[in-house]
Amino acid sequence: MAIGPGKKIGLMLAGLLLASTAALPLLAQTEATPAPVETEAAPAIPAEPVVPTKADLEAIEASLSLNQERIDALKAEIADMEGDRTRQNAALIAAAQRVKLAEIEVADVEERLSDLIVSELDVRGRLDGSNAEIANVLAALERISLNPPPPLIVDPDDALGSARSAILISAIVPQLRAKADAVTTDLKALTDIKTAALAEEATLRANYSVLEEEQLRIATLIAARKQGIDIRTDQLASEEAEAIALAERATSLQELIGSLSQRATSVSTATSPTGAPADPNVPVFTPAEIQVAFANTARTEPAIPFAAARGHLAMPANGVNVLDFGTSDGFGGLSHGISLMTRADAQVVAPADGWVLYKGPYLNYGQIIILNTGQNYTALLAGLETITVDIGQFVQMGMPVGTMGSRTIGRTVTTNAGAAQPTLYIELRQNNEPVDPTGWWANPTQSG
The missing domain is CATH 2.70.70.10 (Glucose Permease (Domain IIA))
Structure with a gap:
């Protein structure tokens, strides 16, 4: 049996809606870790901090995602500086600078990811609205096909009835086509957002790796310098x-x-x-x-x-x-x-x-x-x-x-x-x- 124009459009839109449903679970549906509930309490004075000990360093190592080969290389690099305060100082300052730069990049990436989430929610909102509108139109077409109203019962000899049917279909088809085009555009936007988010997440992981490595480097250097001034x-x-x-x-x-x-x-x-x-007469330095x-x-x-x-x-x-x-x-x-x-x-x-x-x-x-x-x-x-x-x-x-x-x-x-x-x-x-x-x-x- 031949499929009429209205049925073809309905099938096309149904396919698009199914595709949109499959593409929706992106950033906004990522399960977030709930923030801890803050309770009002008097500010407590923290205990006196201590310089990292061997046990502290081992705990830091266990919490990092660095591979053991990289950790061993870092330890060997620091061990090579033993007793050389000048090199230790330079390494500490350089590591601190790398941490500051990584922290800045992490903040920037997190802000860009936040913007992507907002964009995704906006597109998802439009798709949800399109789903409802298209569903209503398809439901109306389905009702028409099952129980056609009198104006649409067309007699071969009834030219006026045929004209009314053609006018109705010609009015509906462009609207459905426009909705289909809008859904296609939004689905592409969601795909672009997902691609951008994956790239940002890769950058974020790289910077967190830098932070982890420099955290271990700084703690190890501080412990090494501490050993040199224990007396x-x-x-x-x-x-x-x-x-x-x-x-x-x-x-x-x-x-x-x-x-x-x-x-x-x-x-x-x-x-x-x-x-x-x-000195009121501070020398001028270039x-x-x-x-x-x-x-x-x-x-x-x-x-x-x-x-x-x-x-x-x-x-x-x-x-x-x-x-x-x-x-x-x-x-x-x-x-x-x-x-x-x-x-x-x-x-x-x-x-x-x-x-x-x-x-x-x-x-x-x-x-x-x-x-x-x-x-x-x-x-x-x-x-x-x-x-x-x-x-x-x-x-x-x-x-x-x-x-x-x-x-x-x-x-x-x-x-x-x-x-x-x-x-x-x-x-x-x-x-x-x-x-x-x-x-x-x-x-x-x-x-x-």
Whole structure:
């Protein structure tokens, strides 16, 4: 039996609808891991962090997706540097830079994937609407074919009835064809979205592999450097104990930094800087001279005077600037620094060369690090979850000093995201007075 034009179109559209149903399960139908439910609780001061031990390194290795051959090669590479602090320092700074670049790429890929999901949902919405419209038209045609109404009962001699039928079919067929073309276009769009998503996912996996490898590299390097300075003098041990005691007595950051700075200028140790006053006539360095100075990874004191480093400091972490210097801090005062909303477990590096005046928990700031960067300048980092440097240690700009957690630690900032995102608070001081950090950074803070 011959199939009429209406039936042919119905079969074609039915085929298209089946094809669209098969193509729909893409990004938006990927099952997402539910976010943990946050409960309101007083901010807890985390326990004192420790430098990675052998057991810690083994745990990190077990959690990584790197193959054993790559892990063994990385260990051999680091073992070859044993005792060579200059090479270890250079490797740490280079690894930290690779982590920062990978973190930026991961954030960009995740944003592009988010855009693809939005596009996919938009196309799926149009297809769902087309399904309903086409189903209604097909249902009407089916009813007509089973129970034709009187105007469509065509007598061979009834020219008027034949004309009415032709007009009805000619009105329906173009609409169905247009719908079929729209469905075909949307199905192609879904295929393009899936192709783009697969490419982005491959890029994301590659960057996560970089992050995993550099995480292990940094932890292993820190452990190796730690082994080289395990023998600490009684004087350094006493210095650390005194710093902790000062932190327990201080009621504000200003008081803590003042006490620590005063102690640094009055107590001379093998690893502490002198408290030389800031030179009002800071020598001028060319960009090339500054690059050469910072390239010396064997240095054990700041490469250049801190005041001369303006415009060259390393941003401690990748993130979005959510609080500027001098704006309301959300607790009735003004912010003495800036706050960055970072990724979970983001790496934190030293913003400048300096000696660690203090590291550890302080009031409701979470884990903090205070660096004496020389010439009566200090740099404060607050809100970390782990710290991998020691009091009295000299750190070079760009060297890893710790990591963020999975959420805000302590009441360091109030943002629209609440405590769901980790937030790093950064503060610069001169003579224990807050300094606007704007213009001090080598690269501008990422903005949202």
